[in-house]
Amino acid sequence: MQIYKVGGAVRDRLLGKPVTDIDWVVVGATTEEMLAKGYRPVGADFPVFLHPKSGEEYALARTERKSGRGYGGFTFHASPEVTLEEDLIRRDLTINAMAEDDQQNLTDPYHGQRDLEERILRHVSPAFAEDPLRVLRVARFAARYAELGFKVAPETLELMRQLSESGELEALTAERSWKEISRALMEDQPQVFIQVLRDCGALKVLMPEVDALFGVPQPEAHHPEIDSGIHTLSVLEQSALHKQPLTVRWACLLHDLGKGLTPEDEWPRHIAHEHKGLKLIKAVNERFKAPKDCQELALLVGQYHTHGHRALDLKASTLLELLQSFDVYRRPQRFEEFIVACEMDARGRKGLEQRSYPQADYLRGAANVARGVAVQPLLEKGFKGPELGEALKRERLKALKAYKESAAS
Incomplete structure (x- = not known):
């Protein structure tokens, strides 16, 4: 029985990067031998075992043969006769098809180290x-x-x-x-x-909806990069530069899908692209069964990102509707993610990556003002049920009008 460290752990060590997950392959062993040494079986399709002490995965060397469609359409064969080279050849990239023993002696039959260097x-x-x-x-x-x-x-x-x-x-x-x-x-x-x-x-x-954005022009005054697809890539790039979470990055990728539906004779304008894009965003969400928080934020950003850009010019009533749409009273984090997605959208434009985005603090301030309206005084005045909701809405609108006036002065 010979044990080798394989794949990403070898690749990242050679690259000088931190090694997080370690995969091991066992050559010359049977399932019975692994069990006798205390390894616990976990593989349903092929023999994979957990080390009795470290809990790391150890897989018997195996070959594979295509037997059907898709990722799962393979038949695996594991036996003591399968060599290390035979196991490595079934891997995807040469840089992932290297192995090393416990002395860090490298086995590299497919020139992965050369490809790392090049x-x-x-x-x-x-x-x-x-x-x-x-x-x-x-x-x-x-x-x-x-x-x-x-x-x-x-x-x-x-x-x-x-x-x-x-x-x-x-x-x-x-x-x-x-x-x-x-x-x-x-x-x-x-x-x-x-x-x-x-x-x-x-x-x-x-994602044909994303692919359709490439070659679709936008007004150069707002989008120096012009191409909607290039803009989407730039927004995604900004979201990574600013270390945004997955929810924001997913929303950034899908926010402009409606522009792919604009008839050519209306280019480069994209009237109502926010609303038109919602059915496309929904389709992509469902196709990949994205997590609920990713789905929700993508739809909200798609629908309201231009509201974010025009925040300073929105009427107090429109501002209140925006805050209500996000349920900022119970879901403050979702509104914060919307704000940063809008900022990434504003920065994802050629030459405008460093632009300031005063709308962000303005929207945060508006949310704080709306959340700051107290319910207790209204209860003391006898409001309850739907009447309480309407009274609360009126007080929030009044507070937002005052906030808007103070921000303008």
């Missing part, structure tokens, strides 16, 4: 094209390592393009897709993930 994301073997999930994984690695100068090898991008055209991407489950998408959006350069998906034709399969 900053190339390259597939290990033609079998890469059998697993559609790898399209998303490679795009995610491109986003993760973009800051180090990594690029997808042209021949790997071509295989990804073939996968995108094969219909295999449609076989991915919502859960698997969302796991990759959500992880990619939380990388330092998530816009690279979207760009790579677009480069290989996967974006128009997975």
